[in-house]
Amino acid sequence: MSLALEFSSVGLRLGGRTVLRGIDWRGEAGRLVGLVGPNGAGKSMWLRVAAGVLGPQQGEVRWWGEPLARVPRTRWPSLIAYCPQRFSLHLPLRALDCVALGLPAGRIRTPPERERCLAALGKVDAADLAERPVTELSGGQQQRVALARAFAQEATMLLADEPLAALDPRHALETLALLRREAHEAGRLVVIALHELTLAARFCDEVLLLHEGRCLAAGDPLEVLDETRLREVYGLRARRLEVEGETVLLPWAPTQ
């Protein structure tokens, strides 16, 4: 196993408020990791720090053992692909040109690069959108194009902030299966923030539970999301069902 992403005692303050504190975590390549926690737990901040968008005041983040601050910016696109929650283009780019922003020059220069972008769109079932202006697409279609842009980077790590938020159930399941394949078959580290605990428990190799800026637990999804933690962190009671030989975690009711 190889260590792709490492947090060591990372602390982040923003606008006088501590949003992340004392986070230690080691992410192996070839795994799909779910970042879970209630609203405001710090999931987006965790991803921003991991992607190098925000620099932490305490501790440090390492990519492949190298402190992030020492990795030249020109190498970033090949190391890490980050898909923010928001997808707001200010120009009506074609979907294909938008995906090409993930390429080394930010645009298609050679036929193989064009193939790479079309393949990335194909992966998210958006090949037919290639010529359409992104600003005219629906929220879910935009989210898939955004993910395709990250795939086109062919980076060693992929971070996505709630990539399922606007997707219909079929596309959500397909996207999760795709992200798992990217992790298992292409050997990338894939970390996604998500709220769907059922899906997180079913698809992720590991979940990382954040609460008030702290990492409460990380590891096997069904072990991390146990009765006590769900009650303390979410104020939630969940049911566990056996379906087709799998244990399914089903958020059931708020605790009193």
Add this chain to the structure above:
Amino acid sequence: MREVLLAPALLLLVVLLVLASLTLGYLELSPLAWWRGVWAGDPLLRLVLVEIRLPRTLLALAVGAALGVAGAALQSLLRNPLAEPALVGATGGASLGAVMALYWGWAGAWSLALPLSGFAGAALVTTLVLLLALRGTSTVGLILAGVAASSLSTALVSLILNASPNPHATMEIVHWLLGSVADRSLQDVALVLPPIALGLALLLRQGTALRRLVLDEEAAASLGVSLPRLRLAVLVGAALAVGAATAIAGSIGFVGLVAPHLVRPLVRHDPARTLWAAMGAGAALLLAADLAVRLLNPHGAELKLGVLTALVGAPFFLWRVLAVRAP
């Protein structure tokens, strides 16, 4: 296909406009007779060519290119289709400096005092904007800093106009403020070309970073774009190019706003290629506008270049505002 043809088409258009600008003027001569006379070495015609038409053409070319590229770069940086070069404060600062040179009579004492004072004003106000804008991290902060600095410059220009001792001085200042590339010397051109070229070079190098900024600031940052460095480069580049352009030609509005919009659909909205195309479009627009002011009223007082660009540009601006507001 149209993208392949765009660069040669723009180049051809600019070359034709340059030739027209060197050919057409106030002499009662047919174009053929004019060029034949120049070719034959007529000293008067050569003087008109070198001392009047050449500087005027070169300035229209350089100022138009500066405004076009600066407008395109700022619209991309601020992610706002209505941004224009005046936002960096260089236009207001250069105007203020030049007006001071006119008011205190430095301009009359030394011919280069006017543009140099304009440079100084542009540098001062842009530094103020930079200090205000680079403290914060948001785009809105940058826009507000630019608006505040521009308003302050305008207020000081008004104060000087208000304090102006005689109508003649006031007229001189107002005329200068209206913007023109007429009656400038080759010395003036030599003075402003280096800063404009430097500013353009700096701006044109930001293409890839501005392209990635289409996504949004966070995604661009994760792709290795250093936002503080990009902001600094665009602000300094725009200030150099626009400050020098304004110091020599006065404030010429709307070219920087309109040029990027004209070419953007032709380059599939790619910000990097928009920079290059806006350079050609800006130069072409200003050359055409300067030709128009010469041809519109050949016998009376010439319409000022800045007045014409505003007359044509303002309706365009309004149309863009309506287009942006539309659902």
